[in-house]
Amino acid sequence: MTYRNVVSAVVRALAAETINSAGGCDFEPKVQCAKQKGEIVGKEAAFLQDCWVFGRLHKGLEPAQWRALVAKFSTHTDRKHAAIAELTRAIQSPAPERFRHCAVVTWALPKLPGVEGKRSTNVLPAAWYEMSNWDEDGRPEPTLRRWRASIRKTLEGQVDEALCAAQEILDREGLLMGDVA
Template sequence: MSYVSVISAVVRALAAETINSAGGCDFDQKVQADRVPGEISGKEAAFLDDCWVHRRLHKRLSADHWSALCAKYSTHADRKRMAIMDMVRGIKSPAPSRFIECAIVTWAYPKLQGVDGKRSLNVLPAGWYVMDNWCDDPVPVKTQERWRRDIRKSLEQKVDDALATAQEVLDAEGLIRTEAA
């Protein structure tokens, strides 16, 4: 198995944690003429590869890098929440702790298009995205925007560093396609 990019590998590996075989119709042929009996192929092989990549990245990335990727890309609600809390402890900012936490949560769960963001289950209530709700004390809007911008810049830098390290791991394993499509 090879992936188109490091981001697709990370997203698939993190999504593998939430996939189960409990539902859905399977329209793939169960018997294939060129299939060796007992061989795993198709969706099952891709799923096993995703699980292998998940384990490899989890083992080889630092805790900070793993938390950054989980906070940004994971679809597993509990893992995403734990990663967000890890990120809260690692961000340095003059902003109050509640502001930092809200800035990270809204970064991890960006506001989506659509009516009240109802295109996805992973949407926060509209009040979460109002910065005035992030502090108990009144703070000028420009200061709030600067704090949020600096926090998000720091978060994106952590994700970029984690993706660079993941790229090195996946390149060493030969899992990223290098030829043009």
């Protein structure tokens, strides 16, 4: 199996750890069951590869790169929140800590379209997306917008850097469609 692009590979790999009920990329029982039937094919093979890619990216990427990808793309709530907390501590900005935290959280959990954004379990209450709630000192809105834009630009830069590094890993392994022809 090959992936269409690096983003789809990262998303599938990060989602693999939440597929089974026990959590984590626990592919051993599925592999053992599939071996009894013969060759590992279909969903089991794709799941096994997604778990392998998860481990390969986790080991091959720098910790800061991994955190950026987990915060942006993971569906594992606890890991996503831990990555958000680490990014909040690492981000450089003149904004106060509460503002930085809210900016990182709303970047990682963007407001979704639909009725009150209720298309996902990872949706924040509407008040979280109000920048005026992020600052206790009543600073002017242009300042708040500038801080938020700077924080988001930094975070997107980290994700872009992490995706480039992930693409190098996946290219070496021949897992992207561009490599198949």
